[in-house]
Amino acid sequence: MPTEENVRDSGSPVAIFDGHNDMLLRLVDQSSERAVEAFLEGRGTGHLDLPRLISGGFVGGLFAVFVPSPSSAMRGPKRTTKGYDTPAPPAMSQGEVLPSALAMTGLLHRLAEQSGGRFRVCTTVAQIQAARRDNAVAAVLHYEGAEAIDTECHTLDALYAAGLRSLGLVWSRPTAFGHGVPFRFPGSPDIGPGLTSAGRYLVRACNERGIAVDLSHLNAQGFWDVAGLSTAPLVASHSNAHALCPHTRNLTDDQLRAVRDSGGVVGLNFGTYFLRPDGGTSADTPVSVMVDHIDHMIDIMGDAHVGLGSDFDGIQASPIRDGADMQTLVAALRERGHDESRIARLTCDNWLRVLAQTWGE
Numbered sequence: 001m002p003t004e005e006n007v008r009d010s011g012s013p014v015a016i017f018d019g020h021n022d023m024l025l026r027l028v029d030q031s032s033e034r035a036v037e038a039f040l041e042g043r044g045t046g047h048l049d050l051p052r053l054i055s056g057g058f059v060g061g062l063f064a065v066f067v068p069s070p071s072s073a074m075r076g077p078k079r080t081t082k083g084y085d086t087p088a089p090p091a092m093s094q095g096e097v098l099p100s101a102l103a104m105t106g107l108l109h110r111l112a113e114q115s116g117g118r119f120r121v122c123t124t125v126a127q128i129q130a131a132r133r134d135n136a137v138a139a140v141l142h143y144e145g146a147e148a149i150d151t152e153c154h155t156l157d158a159l160y161a162a163g164l165r166s167l168g169l170v171w172s173r174p175t176a177f178g179h180g181v182p183f184r185f186p187g188s189p190d191i192g193p194g195l196t197s198a199g200r201y202l203v204r205a206c207n208e209r210g211i212a213v214d215l216s217h218l219n220a221q222g223f224w225d226v227a228g229l230s231t232a233p234l235v236a237s238h239s240n241a242h243a244l245c246p247h248t249r250n251l252t253d254d255q256l257r258a259v260r261d262s263g264g265v266v267g268l269n270f271g272t273y274f275l276r277p278d279g280g281t282s283a284d285t286p287v288s289v290m291v292d293h294i295d296h297m298i299d300i301m302g303d304a305h306v307g308l309g310s311d312f313d314g315i316q317a318s319p320i321r322d323g324a325d326m327q328t329l330v331a332a333l334r335e336r337g338h339d340e341s342r343i344a345r346l347t348c349d350n351w352l353r354v355l356a357q358t359w360g361e
Helices: 023-028 032-041 050-056 094-113 125-133 154-161 197-209 220-229 253-262 288-301 323-335 340-359
Strands: 016-021 058-065 084-086 119-121 137-144 164-168 183-185 212-214 265-268 306-308
Touching (some): 016 265, 016 340, 023 032, 023 058, 050 058, 050 137, 050 323, 058 094, 094 119, 094 137, 094 154, 212 340, 220 253, 253 265, 253 288, 288 323, 323 340
Parallel strands (some): 016 058, 058 137, 137 164
Antiparallel strands (some): 084 183
């Protein structure tokens, strides 16, 4: 039966913990005052702000720090007979990435400080649950791509002190730690070599500190290297089922089984090009396609290992309009026959379990 802890009172939205969003990237280019105002009051731009988080039922999520490649380094997609292939941009140095990464880290704390307690940076599941009881939104600091960290991991301790509790080794471009996948459809994630020696050292450093290692964007060999090395549950914060949408960013059934066997979680990405069987970008994609991926992952992994990882503010099109529309997905899960206990696991509880185990609580 659903408990008071995992289902809100009757008539309230189902609790949502989101494994990934890029809201900080959208806000950071504004002045400090305007960024805070846009977050606290909402402007209707992008996918997320505090009013929409609260309206959509968010109790928390992983808020990403992501530094994009310069536009001069980005190459548009090359159309193929079956889809497209977007080459990965070249690597970026720590010096190129660190100032912007720190600006976004500071912005997350500034938003929390000026929210009047309605938005809180959390580093423990106990803090997330406390924020939930107070009807506040809990933010976990996540870095998407590890370029801001030096190969000896000195920077890691400073970022940990700033609240970092989840780290993706790569975005799609290569780093000193491993290799990402290009945005290619159709395509396999089995592209390129595995972790470097620095990457292996970073995984162990994250395990020692209780920082989740995010496998989304990592190529297949890097995935298997982490799976063989990490002592924590495997996490793919915003990835889908390759069997249903053969995009390089999605996980094969063997990868899904590895996540299951580790006790980990995969967060459903809401981007249409990671959902649709044809890899298309149409915003008219039905919400049922999202449930198809959830059902497939449940079939492979069981419902204890599937969560949400919207990628809001980092995707072009989604079957879900924005953060305020999250309960549309909940309704679609009910229509597919999922009961309230399972829905609570999928939308929130699985993430909190995995984070508690990873963080040593």
